[in-house]
Amino acid sequence: MALRKLRITFIVLCCLGLLLAIWAFFVEPSSLRIKQDRIEIKAWPKTCNDLRIAVLADLHVGSPYKGLESLRKLVAAVNKSKPDLILLPGDFVIQGVVGGSFVSPEDAARILKALRAPMGVFAVLGNHDWWLDAERVELALSQNGIPVLEDRSQLITKGSCKLRLVGISDFWEGPHDIDRAMSDVQDGETVLAFTHNPDIFPQLPARITLTVAGHTHGGQVYLPFIGRPIVPSSYGERFAIGYKVEEGRHLYVSPGVGTSILPVRFLVPPEVTILAVSNGSS
Structure with a gap:
């Protein structure tokens, strides 16, 4: 028995x-989910209350299940959600993911060209883009109408909402020259920054109201009561996923869409984040 x-x-x-x-x-x-999230920041301008920012991180086009047809569906879903601003925080390509098939940045960019948002679509590069060829990836995006803000900024507006969008290059492979990225910021401007790797967050000045990042994939695997066994960060799970506030500075890390190394995700589904930001005042 x-x-x-x-x-x-x-x-x-x-x-x-x-x-x-x-x-x-x-x-x-x-799978793919469009996740709506909302955060409140006291320093956020009332004129930009409920600004909806779509974050398409770590697309890794060519990773299993994330080929060009999947990318077309993703673009259509994002456009349907009608964000005010679209941010692409890097890692458009793959290197060596099990079961993956390389897709050129030129082919991916031609599909991303269809993204639409009234405040614009902007990108920075990730470590995988640098490992392939940073100039090539940047050229593919820029030739398809997507500005790449590598350590530079741009003023963006929608009605009375005005923001200084600052792009900071990758912490591992890029210069990540914060002073250069912030050089055009004017007194009184609200600064929204985005970058690939959140490990740079502790070095960022308090002058930045909100920073958006990707890179970690949320660890790709989350085990209840145990956590995230592998996170590509010097800080472990500290900046692995979601909304973080440290010493009055604000960070949001999206778990991204594709996979790297192993094509596995467990309780960390592929995600496009639609982030609604306000200062909490009606």
């Missing part, structure tokens, strides 16, 4: 393990 119960338990555990593996390697990585 004891042996029979042991066999049944073993079979049940094997079936459960198989189901979890199917979910982690097939079901969840092939």
